[in-house]
């Protein structure tokens with residue numbers, strides 16, 4: 140974002156919004172886990188693997204983290220995916236959406 144002078148923001152900061160979204164996601168995942176256990180749905184392991192993978196989608200990388208990363212390098216978010224299949228092109232930490 141270009142610095143064009145005075146900037147006023149009303150409401151929670153983007154960092155807090157991300158944390159709240161992550162908390163909501165986590166709460167949903169736990170609730171769904173209880174549902175799976177209660178009805179003995181045989182997908183618990185697949186579900187946990189999916190939830191763990193999706194956790195990385197909430198991570199916002201900083202400009203310095205992505206500075207020297209090539210498209211085929213492992214993503215700095217530690218998801219295990221290539222950068223081009225993961226965080227390339229996503230908004231960086233602190234970016235205004």
Ligand SMILES: [Zn+2]
Pocket residue numbers: 195214215216217218225226
């Ligand atoms: Zn990533």
